[in-house]
Amino acid sequence: MIKSNKYNPDLARRRNLSEGAKKSSSQTGVQQILGGSFLTEDGVVSLLPFLFFITFLAVSYIANIYYSEKNVRDINSLNRELKELRFEHITIKSKLMIMSRQSDISKKLRGTGIKESINPPYELVKTKSNDLTK
DSSP: OOOOOSOOHHHHHHHHHHHHHHHHHHHHHHHHHHHTGGGGSHHHHHTHHHHHHHHHHHHHHHHHHHHHHHHHHHHHHHHHHHHHHHHHHHHHHHHHHHHTSHHHHHHHHGGGTOOOOSSOOOOOOOOOOSOOOO
């Protein structure tokens, strides 16, 4: 096919007609969508189960996103609570260790009359004896 630089009025007229047809078909498509008349066509009616399936998938996807975000928020709040409880545990454990030292216990018991033992503890050993009548 040889391209010529000459102006062809027949070719120009055909181009203008095809562009006009494109504009009118897009305008009628918009009018069909806005008017709702496209829903009555056979092609659209046969696609309704597929459209319902796609809608179901979209709703499920959105619900899954909300559910996962809620779980992430719950996990973050539980991690914060766990950190606070861990700090509280360490604080109480250190207070208990300070209170259970021998010097602190002896200071607290001075006014009650209970005194610290001077003798070290010793172990009682029971020997086995076969003769109980002696």
